[in-house]
Amino acid sequence: MATKDRTQKAYKIAQELYAELGVDTQSAIARLKDIPISLHCWQGDDVGGFERPDAELSGGGIQVTGNHPGKARTVQELRLDLEKAYSLIPGSHRLNLHAIYGEFGGKAVDRNEIGPEHFQGWVDWAKGQNVKLDFNATCFSHPKADSGFTLSNRDKGVREFWIEHVKLCRNISAFFGRELKSPCIHNLWIPDGDKDIPIDRWTPRALLKASLDEIYSETFVASEMKDAVESKLFGIGSEAFVVGSHEFYLAYALSKGVLPCFDLGHFHPTESVADKVSATIQFCDEILLHVSRPVRWDSDHVVILNDDIRAVTQEIVRSNALNRIHIALDFFDASMNRVGAWTIGTRATLKGLLIALLEPTDVLRKYEAEDNNFARLAMLDSLKNMPFGAVWDYYCLEADVPVGTSWLKEIQDYEIDVTSKRT
Ligand code: RNT
Ligand code: ZN
Numbered sequence: 320m321a322t323k324d325r326t327q328k329a330y331k332i333a334q335e336l337y338a339e340l341g342v343d344t345q346s347a348i349a350r351l352k353d354i355p356i357s358l359h360c361w362q363g364d365d366v367g368g369f370e371r372p373d374a375e376l377s378g379g380g381i382q383v384t385g386n387h388p389g390k391a392r393t394v395q396e397l398r399l400d401l402e403k404a405y406s407l408i409p410g411s412h413r414l415n416l417h418a419i420y421g422e423f424g425g426k427a428v429d430r431n432e433i434g435p436e437h438f439q440g441w442v443d444w445a446k447g448q449n450v451k452l453d454f455n456a457t458c459f460s461h462p463k464a465d466s467g468f469t470l471s472n473r474d475k476g477v478r479e480f481w482i483e484h485v486k487l488c489r490n491i492s493a494f495f496g497r498e499l500k501s502p503c504i505h506n507l508w509i510p511d512g513d514k515d516i517p518i519d520r521w522t523p524r525a526l527l528k529a530s531l532d533e534i535y536s537e538t539f540v541a542s543e544m545k546d547a548v549e550s551k552l553f554g555i556g557s558e559a560f561v562v563g564s565h566e567f568y569l570a571y572a573l574s575k576g577v578l579p580c581f582d583l584g585h586f587h588p589t590e591s592v593a594d595k596v597s598a599t600i601q602f603c604d605e606i607l608l609h610v611s612r613p614v615r616w617d618s619d620h621v622v623i624l625n626d627d628i629r630a631v632t633q634e635i636v637r638s639n640a641l642n643r644i645h646i647a648l649d650f651f652d653a654s655m656n657r658v659g660a661w662t663i664g665t666r667a668t669l670k671g672l673l674i675a676l677l678e679p680t681d682v683l684r685k686y687e688a689e690d691n692n693f694a695r696l697a698m699l700d701s702l703k704n705m706p707f708g709a710v711w712d713y714y715c716l717e718a719d720v721p722v723g724t725s726w727l728k729e730i731q732d733y734e735i736d737v738t739s740k741r742t
Pocket of ligand 2: 508549582609649
């Protein structure tokens with residue numbers, strides 16, 4: 320049977336089975352279609368950027384491992400790779416840029432010199448692709464970040480340099496939001512921290528707070544840009560102390576009305592980021608998520624459809640917070656095909672959302688209200704073998720992207736035709 324017929328047949332049966340539970344698969348698909356995922360540009364070139372032809376990630380508590388051939392070396396290659404990834408992912412999505420991905424025309428443009436002019440090319444591309452943009456200041460891979468301290472550096476000159484950089488990045492973000500008519504989320508993550516036990520944790524935090532106050536003293540309209548601040552438990556080379564810890568940034572975000580950013584890889588392994596969603600949105604309007612996968616000491620493995628993804632997507636849907644939680648991806652793996660990595664991670668996140676949208680939440684809520692713990696658990700466990708895959712395949716078919724595993728070959732062909740030729 321042809322893929323199309325088979326997919327439609329399987330969907331019909333799945334639709335019936337879900338309807339028996341009171342779930343309307345069509346409306347789940349319609350809701351999924353409206354959820355944008357912000358793809359991170361930095362998976363395409365191992366967080367290198369375009370400041371110099373051979374730019375590489377350095378310092379900064381994060382690391383890329385692997386040397387799979389074919390990474391994007393130019394802005395054109397990166398865009399081509401992104402277009403390939405978007406063509407394999409159902410729905411309309413966003414692109415998350417970092418400041419080092421500007422088009423600097425072969426000139427040495429320092430971080431305190433960047434402006435919208437370096438990102439006009441991205442805006443033009445985004446308009447053509449119908450993609451909206453998000454942004455990040457880049458406070459790493461730079462001599463002034465080598466000490467491990469940026470906005471919380473004891474040296475006033477270094478702090479001022481980074482303050483200026485972040486201010487310019489917020490301005491570029493507002494430019495994106497205006498041009499593309501969609502608020503750009505500007506996320507701030509800094510690497511600041513210590514490998515070994517500091518005796519003074521207070522001073523760097525006081526300095527960071529003062530730097531942030533200075534940065535956010537300038538206000539932008541929310542229709543153009545929104546700010547987020549990203550915490551971390553520890554990083555590579557900042558194992559003993561991170562200045563911008565969870566408590567620091569959550570308190571800061573709530574007191575200043577900026578968004579907290581929760582990266583799924585930035586917490587203790589037994590801590591649930593899903594649980595933080597309903598807790599935090601009682602006190603703030605919106606949250607940014609960095610969807611990642613921690614594995615031991617790495618916080619940035621390629622996202623797959625695991626229990627963490629299912630839990631966090633369930634929590635968003637059950638909290639009725641789809642319009643308040645912004646979903647961005649954050650992983651970088653140089654050991655495999657990079658376009659494939661984007662596609663795996665984005666499709667996995669969307670699958671998690673679909674499963675959550677296919678849940679008979681009202682039925683479960685009723686059991687819970689009646690203290691019927693048996694029925695709640697039985698239903699939850701039975702739902703695991705519902706045919707969500709048939710609904711997913713049908714959604715892909717309707718969205719005109721490859722169904723099932725057929726996209727693997729597309730990636731492999733792209734590798735043969737395009738990326739393997741980059742030597
Ligand atoms: C680092 C943070 C941050 C980065 C990107 C490249 O631990 O997660 O979000 O991954 O800015
Ligand atoms: Zn992150």
